[in-house]
Amino acid sequence: MSILEIVKEPDPILRKKSNDVKNVDESLQRLMDNMLETMYRAPGIGLAAPQVGILKRVIVIDLAKEDEPKKPLYIINPKILWKSEDLISREEGCLSIPGHFAEVARPSKCKVQYLDYNGKTQIINADDLLSTCIQHEVDHCDGILFIDYLSKLKKDMILKKLIKTKKEKQIL
Numbered sequence: 681m682s683i684l685e686i687v688k689e690p691d692p693i694l695r696k697k698s699n700d701v702k703n704v705d706e707s708l709q710r711l712m713d714n715m716l717e718t719m720y721r722a723p724g725i726g727l728a729a730p731q732v733g734i735l736k737r738v739i740v741i742d743l744a745k746e747d748e749p750k751k752p753l754y755i756i757n758p759k760i761l762w763k764s765e766d767l768i769s770r771e772e773g774c775l776s777i778p779g780h781f782a783e784v785a786r787p788s789k790c791k792v793q794y795l796d797y798n799g800k801t802q803i804i805n806a807d808d809l810l811s812t813c814i815q816h817e818v819d820h821c822d823g824i825l826f827i828d829y830l831s832k833l834k835k836d837m838i839l840k841k842l843i844k845t846k847k848e849k850q851i852l
């Protein structure tokens with residue numbers, strides 16, 4: 681397995697729409713293994729393929745706590761079939777937006793259809809943190825980031841800081 685480079689905002693690739701996967705084959709499974717490893721290393725609880733520069737609708741999630749056995753969830757071609765009307769507000773972060781966190785309100789529950797690691801169709805009824813996490817990651821597949829839900833003022837402030845960090849890294 682190998683660790684992939686995580687794309688940081690601002691980067692045009694994070695704003696592109698990803699494509700559905702046609703075949704769940706060994707090379708896709710390898711990508712998911714590497715994404716999971718990259719996410720664990722970061723560390724994070726969710727990662728979408730566009731965040732490693734690959735425009736495929738592929739997501740990995742693991743909400744297990746540090747002292748619990750790992751519980752990876754592989755989600756390919758997610759389709760949100762239903763979202764609850766009631767919203768829940770939660771502090772979100774993103775591996776592509778390091779160091780910044782903000783409250784985002786999203787539907788508290790959702791029902792999602794997807795293909796699993798073996799290409800089998802699955803349906804999940806997600807609530808709580810999993811619901812938030814899936815919606816955040818599906819957004820990545822559509823080129824949407826959590827900062828898009830914030831006020832323009834707050835979003836611009838975060839973007840400015842991200843650009844500054846990128847520039848500093850380039851100089852070093």
Ligand code: ZN
Nearest residue numbers: 773774775776
């Ligand atoms: Zn993210």
